[in-house]
Amino acid sequence: MQIFQEVARALSYTRAAEALNLTQPAVFAQVRQLEDQVGAPLIERMGKTLYLTEAGETVLQAARAILAEVDDMEMRLADLRGLARGRLRLAVVSTAKYDLPALIGAFSAAHPGIEVALTVGNRQELLARFAANADDLYILGTPPEGLDADSEVYAENPLVVIAPPDHPLAGRDCRVEDLARYPYLTREEGSGTRRAVERCFAEAGVAPVSRIELGANEAVKQGVMAGMGLAVLSRGTVALELRHGYLVELAVEGFPLIRHWHVAWPRARRRSLAAEAFLAVLRGGALSA
Structure with missing residues (x-):
């Protein structure tokens, strides 16, 4: 379902494979396996363009809900362990990648058990990820517009x-x-x-x-x-x-x-301890466990 969700987002087996660090044939095979289990085609090709079938749209909605529940479970379990273990998913606009590594380095030094996954893209790509609830925190030059988001300024740009x-x-x-x-x-x-x-x-x-x-x-x-x-x-x-x-x-x-750097997150999503700790870094707070 994770692989199918990425293919559905990118509408490209190649771009999905790059995002998932898999080979294109492996991604294609996983989607075909899911189609066999569902008993209906989920993605079809018209010329050079991929599009979701009606069954694909149904499976995508279910996949998002199921994966969101899995994420919530993992976040709650990580919170029970405190900041000893866990995962922090950050999505940043490409310009922020020059300044952010120093902050990530400081955070990782203070919390070595937290795995940080960083995705870099332009604003449109980040807004698409935001709409899909793909990450914990988003770094942008302007807060998301038309999305159910909370945000705050953390630095000048x-x-x-x-x-x-x-x-x-x-x-x-x-x-x-x-x-x-x-x-x-x-x-x-x-x-x-x-x-x-x-x-x-x-x-x-x-x-x-x-x-x-x-x-x-x-x-x-x-x-x-x-x-x-x-x-x-x-x-x-x-x-x-x-x-x-x-x-x-x-x-x-x-x-x-x-301009200013903003950090944003989905308003309806409960922030994990790892996300709260990284927010403290952005705010200039103490790097405490």
Whole structure:
């Protein structure tokens, strides 16, 4: 059921296999075995697209309910053991992966019996996981919208304009309008950083001379260093490159854009002791057992 749920979420045997650290044939075989047990096809293919059958939708609803009960049982048993053993599932937007490992390291050092599972994705992917109740805590730039969620701010996330050291705007005071004269390298559709920057350009009434979508933060950084254009990224994402002089932060009026990191969780889900302990780390609390 866990395998089928992941295939149904991704509508791809390959992506499900990657998420589950299994081979694609193994995932395919498990879904076929479940179909044999149910006595009806659960997933069918139309061209290159997979879709759930009516039986598949029914099984998916049941699988979610059953697996949620199993998770609740495991959480209650872990709580009975205190923080000696257990599992913490975190889902974070890709930009947060630069700052979060230090916090996870501190948490793990204090609670070595807690296994931490970290999933990294863009905002849309995290919202899909949130809707499926797949994780304990979610780290995002903006709280989930339209979902039954609780959230709180735990840190600032300043967005800065970056350029190669020899860029004409380097070392100058400039405005958003000045940025529009140069190509702009952007994250993929669904990125919270991209949404914030597009809103900034729109409020200034300008648009970049051209926009190049490179997707991941690493690709954007490499593109800027190669002289392809300017970009706006979280300062934490480019801290190493700024420190070593591979990139420079431009002095742009209105920047940095101050956003915030939020931690969120399903309102209806009882937080485990492990989740509460990690929340204490995010809040700057003591790492106590």
